Amino acid sequence: xxxxxxxxxxxxxxxxxxxxxxxxxxxxxxxxxxxxxxxxxxxxxxxxxxxxxxxxxxxxxxxxxxxxxxxxxxxxxxxxxx
Numbered sequence: 482x483x484x485x486x487x488x489x490x491x492x493x494x495x496x497x498x499x500x501x502x503x504x505x506x507x508x509x510x511x512x513x514x515x516x517x518x519x520x521x522x523x524x525x526x527x528x529x530x531x532x533x534x535x536x537x538x539x540x541x542x543x544x545x546x547x548x549x550x551x552x553x554x555x556x557x558x559x560x561x562x563x
Contacts, residue, residue, distance in 0.1 A: 482495075482496065482497055482544075482546055483495070483496050483497075484496075484540055484541070484544070484546075486533070486536060486537070486540065488533075490504055491503060491504035491529065491533075492504075493533050493536070493537070495512065495537055495540070495541070496512075497512070498511065498512055499511055499512055500512055500515050500530055500533075500537060502527070502529040502530050502533060504529055508527040508529045508530060509527075509530075510526050510527060510530045514526060515530065515534055515537055515538075516538070516547070518531065518534055519534050519535070519538050
């Protein structure tokens with residue numbers, strides 16, 4: 482699998498093992514760390530990669546690449562009332 486995302490100011494490429502972001506210089510992060518960052522909100526990712534995490538997850542879910550590997554984080558707008 483190889484996915485490329487285009488932005489006005491950067492190029493993002495995702496392969497089976499890593500995410501690569503080029504915005505004047507190339508930075509990379511393991512795909513597993515990107516998914517972990519999305520799920521837990523923690524981890525050591527370069528800021529350029531961190532900025533595109535939601536888009537990467539959205540694309541991988543829509544292509545079925547992450548089907549069954551994890552449950553996406555869901556935020557609800559309403560709290561429990563007591």
